[in-house]
Amino acid sequence: xxxxxxxKIFVIISAVLVSFSIFSMIFFGLxxxxxxxxxxxxxxxxxxxxxxxxxxxxxxxPLSLGSIxxxxxxEMGYSIKTRDITLEEKNSIMGSLGETxxxxxxxxxxxxxxAELVRKSIISFILVVLGIIFWIAFSFRKVSKPVxxxxxxxxxxxxxxxxxxxxxxxxALLGYIYGVxxxxxxxxxxxxxxxxxxxxxxxxxxxxxxxxxxxxxxxFEETVGRSLDQVYTRSIATSFTVIIVLLALxxxxxxxxxxxxxxxxxxxxFGTYSSIFLASPLLVMVNNLQTKKKN
Amino acid sequence: xxxxxxxALVILLLGVGVGFFVYKTEISSRNLAPGATATGWAxxxxxLGLDLSGGTHLVYKADVSGLDANQVKASMDSLRDNIxxxxxxxxxxxxLIQIQNGGFSNAGEERLIVDLPGITxxxxxxxxxxxxxxxxxxxxxxxxDAPQEAKIDENGNLTIDPYASQFVKTELTGRYLDKxxxxxxxxxxxxxxxxxxxxxxxxxxxxxxxxNIGKTVAIFLDGQPISVPTVNEKITGGQAVISGSFTPxxxxxxxxxxxxxxxxxxxxxxxxxxxxxxxxxxATKAGVTAGIIGFLAIIIFLFLWYRLPGLIAVISLSIxxxxxxxxxxxxxxxxxxxxIAGFIISIGIAVDANVLIFERMKEELRKGDNVxxxxxxxxxxxxxxxxxxxISSIITAIILFWFGTPLIQGxxxxxxxxxxxxxxxxxSITRLFLxxxxxxxxxxxxxxxxxxxxxxxxxxxx
Numbered sequence: 001x002x003x004x005x006x007x008k009i010f011v012i013i014s015a016v017l018v019s020f021s022i023f024s025m026i027f028f029g030l031x032x033x034x035x036x037x038x039x040x041x042x043x044x045x046x047x048x049x050x051x052x053x054x055x056x057x058x059x060x061x062p063l064s065l066g067s068i069x070x071x072x073x074x075e076m077g078y079s080i081k082t083r084d085i086t087l088e089e090k091n092s093i094m095g096s097l098g099e100t101x102x103x104x105x106x107x108x109x110x111x112x113x114x115a116e117l118v119r120k121s122i123i124s125f126i127l128v129v130l131g132i133i134f135w136i137a138f139s140f141r142k143v144s145k146p147v148x149x150x151x152x153x154x155x156x157x158x159x160x161x162x163x164x165x166x167x168x169x170x171x172a173l174l175g176y177i178y179g180v181x182x183x184x185x186x187x188x189x190x191x192x193x194x195x196x197x198x199x200x201x202x203x204x205x206x207x208x209x210x211x212x213x214x215x216x217x218x219x220f221e222e223t224v225g226r227s228l229d230q231v232y233t234r235s236i237a238t239s240f241t242v243i244i245v246l247l248a249l250x251x252x253x254x255x256x257x258x259x260x261x262x263x264x265x266x267x268x269x270f271g272t273y274s275s276i277f278l279a280s281p282l283l284v285m286v287n288n289l290q291t292k293k294k295n
Numbered sequence: 296x297x298x299x300x301x302x303a304l305v306i307l308l309l310g311v312g313v314g315f316f317v318y319k320t321e322i323s324s325r326n327l328a329p330g331a332t333a334t335g336w337a338x339x340x341x342x343l344g345l346d347l348s349g350g351t352h353l354v355y356k357a358d359v360s361g362l363d364a365n366q367v368k369a370s371m372d373s374l375r376d377n378i379x380x381x382x383x384x385x386x387x388x389x390x391l392i393q394i395q396n397g398g399f400s401n402a403g404e405e406r407l408i409v410d411l412p413g414i415t416x417x418x419x420x421x422x423x424x425x426x427x428x429x430x431x432x433x434x435x436x437x438x439x440d441a442p443q444e445a446k447i448d449e450n451g452n453l454t455i456d457p458y459a460s461q462f463v464k465t466e467l468t469g470r471y472l473d474k475x476x477x478x479x480x481x482x483x484x485x486x487x488x489x490x491x492x493x494x495x496x497x498x499x500x501x502x503x504x505x506x507n508i509g510k511t512v513a514i515f516l517d518g519q520p521i522s523v524p525t526v527n528e529k530i531t532g533g534q535a536v537i538s539g540s541f542t543p544x545x546x547x548x549x550x551x552x553x554x555x556x557x558x559x560x561x562x563x564x565x566x567x568x569x570x571x572x573x574x575x576x577x578a579t580k581a582g583v584t585a586g587i588i589g590f591l592a593i594i595i596f597l598f599l600w601y602r603l604p605g606l607i608a609v610i611s612l613s614i615x616x617x618x619x620x621x622x623x624x625x626x627x628x629x630x631x632x633x634x635i636a637g638f639i640i641s642i643g644i645a646v647d648a649n650v651l652i653f654e655r656m657k658e659e660l661r662k663g664d665n666v667x668x669x670x671x672x673x674x675x676x677x678x679x680x681x682x683x684x685x686i687s688s689i690i691t692a693i694i695l696f697w698f699g700t701p702l703i704q705g706x707x708x709x710x711x712x713x714x715x716x717x718x719x720x721x722x723s724i725t726r727l728f729l730x731x732x733x734x735x736x737x738x739x740x741x742x743x744x745x746x747x748x749x750x751x752x753x754x755x756x757x
Contacts, residue, residue, distance in 0.1 A: 087418055087567065104574055106417075110565035112404065113354060124698050131690040139683055185633060188695060188703055192640070192710070195691025199684030203651070206680050234654040237600070241593055241650065242643035248589035249639055254578035254632045256346060261636065 004225035007281030014278045017270075018162055021169020028172040033181035036118050038111035040084045043104040044097060045077040051098070053078070059096045065089060071179065077104065084108045121187045128194050133157055136202070140209060155282045156201050159274035163197045164190055167266045171259075180259055189263040196242065197271025200235055204275045207231045208283070220287045224280050232276055239272035303731045306724060310614035317620045339624040342389065343412070344631030344705050347579045349572030350412035351420055355562040357405040370560050371405055373470060378409060378424055391629070407562060417569050429561060430469035430553065431515040432500075433462035434507050462513050462520070465503055471496025473533075475553035477546055480538060486546035487538040488553070497533025505529035516549075582635035589639050590616065593646055601653050607728040608649040615645050615720040622712060631705035641713025644688065648721030651684075652677040670729045674722070681718060688714045 003010060034041050051059075056070050056078055069081040080093065085108055094103060136153035167190070174180045207227040217223040246268060249261035324340035345352050357374060359367050371394045382390045391410035411420055473493040480487050492500055503512060507526045514522040514537055522537045541549065593612070597605035619638060623630060630638075656673030664672065692714065695707035 084566075086564075087421065091418070102571075103569075104571045105569065107568040108566060109568075110354075112356075113566045120698050124694050127694045128691050131694065132687055135687060135690060139686075184702060188633065188706055191691055191695055195688040196644075198687045199647075202684045202687065203680055206683060210676075230658070234651060237650045237654065238647040241596065241646040242640065244592045244596060245589035245639050245643040248592060249585045249636055251585075252581060252588050253585035253636065253639075254581040256574075256578055256632045257582075257636045260633065264640070 001222070001225035001229065003228050003277060004221055004281060004284055007284055010277040011281050011285070014162055014274065018165050021166045021172075024169040025165075025172045028176035030168070030172055031175040031179070031181045033183040034081065034084075034107060034109050034114070035183045036114050036121075038084055038109050038114035040082050040090070040106070040108035042080040042082075042090060042093060042106050043073060043077060044080070044094070044101045045073075045104050046098075047076075047100045047102060049100070050076050050078075056080070056097065059098075060093055063089070063092055063096065065093075084110050117184065117187075124187070124191060125194075128191055129157060129160070132160070132194065132198050136198075136205070139202075140205065151286055152205055152283070155279050155286065156198055156205070158282065159201055159279040160194055160198055162274050162278060163193055163267055163271045166270050167193065167263045170266055171263060174259070174262075185257065185260040186263060189260050189267065192264060193267030193271060196268060197274065200239055200271050201275040201279050203235055203238065204228065204231055204280060208280070221284050224284050228276060228280055235272055235276055239268055243268050299727065300731045303727050306614070306727065307610070310610075310617060313614075313621050314617040317617060317624065320624055339627075341623060342627045342629045343575075343579065344629045344634065344702070345410055345412055345568075345575075346570050346632050346702070347575045347582075347630060347635075348412040349570050349575035350410065351417050352566075352568040352570075353409040353411070353421065353424070353564060354566035355407040355409070355424075356565045357407055358561045358563070359405050367405065370470065371407075374407060374560055374562070378407065381424055382409065382411065382420075405560075406565075413572070417567065421564060421567075429516070430472065432465050432467040432503060433513045433515055433520075434465055434503060435510050435512075436461055436463045462515075465499070467492075467496065467499045467503060469553065471499060472553060475550045477543075477550045478536075485538060486541045486543045487536055488541070488546055488549055490535045490537065490553070492533035492535075494533075497531070500533050500535065501529060501531045578632045579635075582632060582639075586635065586639050586642075590642060593642065597646070597649075601650075604649075604653050604656070604729065607725060608646065608653070610728060611649065611720055611725040612642065612645055614724055615717060616642060618716060618720070619713060622716070623709075628708055628712070629705055630709070631702055633702055634705035634709045637706040637709035638713060641710060641717060644685070644714055645717030645720065648681045648685070648717055649725055651680050652721065652725065655680075667730075670726075674726050674729075678722060681721065685714050685718050 053070050053072060057068060060068055060070075060080070065082045065085060067082070071079045071081075073079045085093075090106055090108070094101065133150070133153040133156075136156050137150040140149040140152045171180065171182065171186065175182075204227070207230055208224055211217060211223045211227050212220075217226055243265055246261050246265040250258060250265060253261060320339040321341065324338075357371065359370065375392055375394050379390070379392050382392065389412060391408070391412075393408045395406035395408060409424060471492050472490060473496070474491045476489045476491075478487050478489050479485065504526050508528060509526065511523050511525050513520045514524075514535075537549075590612075594609050597608045597612075599605075601608065619641070622628065628634070652673055655677040656669050659669030659672045660666070662669075689711060692707050692711035696704055696711065698704070698707070
């Protein structure tokens, strides 16, 4: 009952976190990688002596490839970003970089492919959100009193949006500090957070539903509060196990999935937080508003 | 009870068996000499995606503007088969060639995706794929002295097709070619190329020749006329000969190119990704390490927190992991770095189901049920939670799969299979093993071992 008694505080905390994240996104901006913008990325590594960044830029300038962004990568490498280029152009870049330069990785994405990815990301996001609303509304259809089932779905979505905005805000911050970009894996991470975090919210709603059915408690508020008491260990335990494996991925996993795992960890954490400290308080507030309107 | 215990034992043995299968197949395929054919155990290695094996990912756009809407699918399929033949001769192991149909998300473009694991000489690969010849038969333009055609393409470049005013395209293209063979002209000893069309092609050819007797029919290769013979008579049977002062080598190359299949539609390369093998090996190692560490961490947590049921969860999880690995080998599922991440995450989710069940069991124990009843009720009541919470993950996985790029599909497939199998393993294997622990009496022993966390099972309800 502690959580419900202090529901206003917890909802405000969530609102503050979300505002910070939105502020972070606006202030730091979201860096979109070449997966979405199109362009090319060439990663090279030098075996003995690594030239300075300006030497590299000077070497590539005569090739007239437009704007080039050269960034150091690790101790011995550079990443070179340009507009999307052909293989011949890539070979001329490699040629101008010297004999000791070895190509690690080359991606060239045409603008139409990038635009397609943007389209697909947006569509997938909408589909997942819709799918979840319908699923919750359906599975909670028999629990229409006192709060109708689709409102459960809506509240779940609100808590999901919270779960998605905060990691994105953190990504904007990471992008500002470390130069992390938004790529396909980020979109996958967000969609996975949607799926996983809603399953946690469902665990809580499920218990509320059962207690409503049994009719153990006098008021809706008490039902929600006591349900939370009953399930919070469970909810934390299930998220904890997923976070353990995600942390293993962050610290020991492949470099390409590191930020993917970080975003997922943040998402999972806030997913659990929102199921317990946001979704249930919101449910009670909605019910209170409804009762006030009736009276 | 005995029956339950026997079944549990059988499942345990099966689990060990599957584990053995995974182990043996992996060892055998690693010991395989390069180039040797795989037999027996070695036939089931783990399939690694490009980002783990290193290789090249190419995306082509197919120009279907010259086709009717209903011809598009057949042409794209034939294009796919063509490229596959080419790539196979090139000697790539397990290339992946897919069509992405034009649709809402593609902006209507027909795409061809070619994944070549292990190929680092990208230029050669693109050469081999891209240079399949486009064979066309064109007839004389009935409009004499027609003006030359000029086209402006999307980049603003002007191209003039010098032949369009003289010749008009027909329906007969390389799509209908059955076979090309190298021959030598009886009289002149020149190298010539004999063409044999398939049934439809033969009919088309018959029609074209019968309609153009006395006129020229030009044979175009890659947009250039290579032979402009005059038609003397209607030709049935679909045989034609191209003689165009070829050297024997030129003729031989042309025959080979034509036989690989003249491309039914022209293609342009719009995207390339190459991943060096070093990065790939690093990624694989890191993925496996993370997997093992994650698994160990979960085992420790389960033991410490849930004790005896925890042990059962660990056994059930191990069987789950081993089944997943076997499925990856048998389906097969191409593993990418994201796919390995998905597998590791699914292990976490598999634990979820067990945790839900145990927590429910604990509640029943607290209410005063004995061990056997609380197992029973715990399962019944927890199943709904398990099902509902996993369905949302399944919805997400299905939509992610539709999303399309091979990288994401790798993750989505692993995630989807993981969630489904984890549900099945939790409610069947875990339940079965728990039933074998059918203690009817509640003693201090059972209290400790069925308790969890810092408390023992019997807690007075406030």
